[in-house]
Amino acid sequence: MIATSISTPPEDLPVNATLPVVVIGAGPVGLAAAAHLLERGLNPLVLEAGTSVGAGISRWAHVRMFSPWEFTVDRAASALLSKHGWNAPELSQFPTGGEVIERYLKPLAGIPEIQPHLRMGARVIVVTKQRRDRMKDAQRNDVPFLVRYEDAQGEHEVLAQAVIDASGTIETPNPMGASGVHAIGERSLRDRIFYGMPDVLGAQRSRYAGKRVLVVGSGHSAFNVLSDLARLARQVPGMRIEWAIRRPSLRRVLGGGEHDQLKERGQLGLTIAKLVEDGVLNVTTSFHLDRLDTTAEGIVAYAEGESIAPVDEIVASTGFRPDLGVLSELRLSLDHGTQAPLALAPLIDPNQHSCGSVRPHGAEELKHPDAGVYIVGMKSYGRAPTFLLLTGYEQVRSVVAAVAGDWEAARRVELVLPETGVCITQFAEEDAAESAASCCGTAPAEVAELATTPAGCGGGPAQVEVTPCCVKDEIAKTEEKAGGGCGPAAPVKAVATGCCG
Structure with a gap:
């Protein structure tokens, strides 16, 4: 039986601003x-x-974050906590995932302003428009959202003026198969494979x-696992x-090193x-x-006839992808490749995005044809990597301003992000075939000195090639613009084919 948590208004009434904003x-x-x-x-x-x-964080509670507390706490949340005498952590320290939960999220959830608005053990099944499937146009933006969720008591429905999906991607890891599906x-072998960071x-x-352990993946999650396994190997x-990685070399995989403004992340690559x-890692x-085959000697991984020596366990640190099923009845505008919102995609797509950081963005880049629904946080990046919490906090600040009708604040940039210290244009020989069709050419001599700027695109040595596109990206950073440097920040078509996004 379905219980309706909020009474249903007449169908011809506009969306009621007194309805809640559902946050998933x-x-x-x-x-x-x-x-x-x-x-x-x-x-x-x-x-x-x-x-x-x-x-979600509890699944990697043992992992120390790359970002210090300074970049881990949201401004509005901190203001609420401070009203109740919260003992803020030392901002320069680097918390583990477990410390973020215990010292920040649990205190925040327990304050009287937040606690009454939480429903735990409440899994959202679907979000739709009231009495409107995705085919129906009539008065579509004049009716509220209908959110159906399930808890221990059964199924429930609630009407909402807006929906903010911050559910993350932790429950949908990418399979290891190179074609985007599970390998044969x-x-x-799922009982011998761990997805994520054990x-x-x-x-x-x-x-x-x-x-004998095989780690598959080339991101920072894989780095953490490899580092821990190496420590264990010294003890046992x-x-x-x-x-195993898909790239032809480790140069780009190992990241920005000493040029990474998140020093813990850079140090991990080193x-x-x-x-x-x-020789600790093969x-x-x-x-x-x-x-993957099970043999008498162990599990053997194959790729086009090549194989890796048999192992006992596999760790798949291959990233995650969004579960969009709960939003399938809504009209969303998503990029075909990244599965990120269409206007955000060129800013984060590793096929196009030249430099390792992403310009701040908000409601303008995250909106969809069904007005009032926003995907934020890690899930907003779709299948793209390198999400930072600060990015998510700026997203929700902007999105909430838009929900409140304050589009001036929604469009304003209020965030400066740290640099990764790595730029795709440092690896031109690795991407020669791809860059031939892009804007990533050699920079004019008069802007070559930007290559030596640590806060710029890579901060590499002077002989590193820097593209005109990357230089524009650098200029955009100094002017604190949203969007990328390869064209205006707002019009998506102006940046969609640029290599910086």
Whole structure:
């Protein structure tokens, strides 16, 4: 039986501004959205599928973040906490995921302004428009959203003036197959595969101690796993660590190093480089996994006839993808490749985006044909990597301003992001075929000095080529513009084919 939590207004009435704004997910970005809604005098309803706040983060609670507390706490949330005597952490310290939950999210969820608006164990099943399937045009923007969720008592419906989806992507990891689907044999081996970042040195130590382990993936999640496995191997004899990546070399994979303004992230890349140099990690490049076989010697991974020595366990640190099923009855504007909102996609698409950081963006880039629905946080990036919490906080500040009707504030940029220290144009020889069809040519001599600027595009040595597109991106940063430097920030078509986005 379905219980309707809010009475249904007549169909011909416009969306009622007194209805709540439903926020899906009680992680850092979802709770920040609630704080900003309250600051604007709006009524949030936060629906969280987990039994506690930060349920997604709890899956990597043992991992230390690259961002210090300074970049981990939202302004509006901090203001609410401070009213209740919150003992803020030292801003320069780097928290683990577990510390973020215990020292920030749980206190925030417990204050009287936030707590009444939370529904834990409430999994959203679908979001639609009241009495409007996605085919129906008539008065579509004049009716509220209908959000159906399920908890221990059954199914419920609530009407909402707007919906902010901050549910993340942690529950939908990418499969390991190079074609975007599970490799042959991957499903049958799921009890020997961990997706994400296992607690190698803690709760899951016995699973990996003394074992032969294959790590698949080239992002910072893989780096964390490899680093932990290397530490374990120093403590327990007999281990062998294999690492498979799709790229033809490690140069871009290892990132910005000392030029990364998030120093912990840069240091991790340097650590992995040293482990490879010392032979602790056996790296296989250009490995496009298509099959896993179980043999008497162990699990063997194959790619176009090439294979990796048998292993006992596999860690798939291959990233995540958005689950868009709950929004399937809404009219969304999503990029075909990244599955990010169409206007955001060129800013984050690694096929186009030249430099490692993304210009601040908000409601303008996140809006959809169905007005009032926004995908924010990690989920807004679709399949693209390198999301920072600060980005999510700026997203919800802007989105909430738009929901409140303050589009001047919604379009205003209120964030300066740290640089990654890596620029795709540093790897021109690796991407020669791709760059031939892009704007990534050699920079004019008069702008070559930008290549030596640490806060610029890569901060590399003077001989590193810097593209005109990347120079424009640098100028955009100094002017604190939203969008990319390869054209105006707002018109999507002006930046869609640029290599900086």
